[in-house]
Amino acid sequence: MYIYWNYYKTILIVNVSLSAALSVTFGLGNFSMLPYIFATIGFVLSCFLVRFFENNTMYLYYNLGFSRTKLLLGSLLFNSLITLFLLTIIWI
Amino acid sequence: MDIDQKELYADSIEFSYSGNRQLLTGVYLHIKVGEIVGLLGRNGSGKSTLMKVIFGTLRPKFAYIRLNGKRVHEKTFLTNEICYLPQQNFLPTATTVDKAVRFMVREKNSRTKFLEDEILKPIWQTKIADLSGGELRYLEILLLLNQKATFFLLDEPFSGVSPVYKEKIQDLIVSQCAKKGFLISDHDYTNVLAICNKILLLQNGCCRILNDKKELELFYVPEGTFDA
Numbered sequence: 001m002y003i004y005w006n007y008y009k010t011i012l013i014v015n016v017s018l019s020a021a022l023s024v025t026f027g028l029g030n031f032s033m034l035p036y037i038f039a040t041i042g043f044v045l046s047c048f049l050v051r052f053f054e055n056n057t058m059y060l061y062y063n064l065g066f067s068r069t070k071l072l073l074g075s076l077l078f079n080s081l082i083t084l085f086l087l088t089i090i091w092i
Numbered sequence: 093m094d095i096d097q098k099e100l101y102a103d104s105i106e107f108s109y110s111g112n113r114q115l116l117t118g119v120y121l122h123i124k125v126g127e128i129v130g131l132l133g134r135n136g137s138g139k140s141t142l143m144k145v146i147f148g149t150l151r152p153k154f155a156y157i158r159l160n161g162k163r164v165h166e167k168t169f170l171t172n173e174i175c176y177l178p179q180q181n182f183l184p185t186a187t188t189v190d191k192a193v194r195f196m197v198r199e200k201n202s203r204t205k206f207l208e209d210e211i212l213k214p215i216w217q218t219k220i221a222d223l224s225g226g227e228l229r230y231l232e233i234l235l236l237l238n239q240k241a242t243f244f245l246l247d248e249p250f251s252g253v254s255p256v257y258k259e260k261i262q263d264l265i266v267s268q269c270a271k272k273g274f275l276i277s278d279h280d281y282t283n284v285l286a287i288c289n290k291i292l293l294l295q296n297g298c299c300r301i302l303n304d305k306k307e308l309e310l311f312y313v314p315e316g317t318f319d320a
Contacts, residue, residue, distance in 0.1 A: 056180045057183070058182075060184070063175045063176065063182075063239060065169060067170060
């Protein structure tokens with residue numbers, strides 16, 4: 001779990017920044033779209049950016065016996081949980 | 093399985109980058125525990141590609157890989173029996189030595205060995221980005237050697253490393269040799285030859301086994317290089 005979380009942390013930082021910027025841009029100044037962008041395009045773009053800029057650090061995970069697919073699935077799970085949390089805050 | 097029965101066997105490895113000529117055409121290699129195999133070859137001969145194919149991060153046209161008697165159908169690194177040191181540094185630059193060790197070595201007892209290491213002790217809280225080339229390479233190799241894998245593919249472990257650190261890295265590899273098997277490739281062949289007990293020359297897409305370093309003069313280095 002620790003390994004999955006460590007991989008996801010890099011994606012999370014990029015995703016939060018990207019989603020906030022996109023949410024403000026397309027939501028005309030408010031953050032109501034943030035959870036939806038965070039769960040979809042923000043996540044996909046972040047995974048792509050992390051893969052592009054941090055490609056060599058993947059060997060860290062390969063050497064621990066983790067494939068990219070496994071790590072991305074773990075990240076998707078963490079991302080979905082955080083999205084649920086964000087949506088709950090908005091609904092309350 | 094006894095440690096001395098463990099082996100990495102790779103045969104008929106064929107690989108070509110899309111549209112290009114075939115880079116590897118039926119490579120064969122066999123590494124046992126206790127062996128340090130030096131993989132030599134010219135630039136672009138496919139040494140790194142071969143290591144990546146064996147490790148499982150590059151998909152070959154065909155490869156028969158057997159690890160400890162069992163054929164590997166999936167990516168080899170998923171077995172946790174093999175580690176690979178890439179040419180470029182693989183540790184995240186924003187983290188510290190302490191965090192990198194804690195991340196890669198989960199057992200507390202093994203981690204204390206790192207703290208006692210004379211090279212790592214003074215740089216324990218230093219960021220990876222601030223380490224010298226030699227310190228970083230030493231740390232990466234030490235972290236890999238502390239994994240439970242039996243076979244290690246080291247791609248240019250001596251590149252950009254000062255002579256003092258080269259010696260330390262050589263000592264580290266030799267000290268682990270009894271329990272592990274190594275495939276080492278480096279352009280600085282003198283450092284590889286100093287520790288290896290088997291030499292492979294990758295040439296024209298195939299591996300040639302050389303019996304002693306004098307044979308390198310026939311295929312790789314100028315004649316008279318090893319005249320004492």
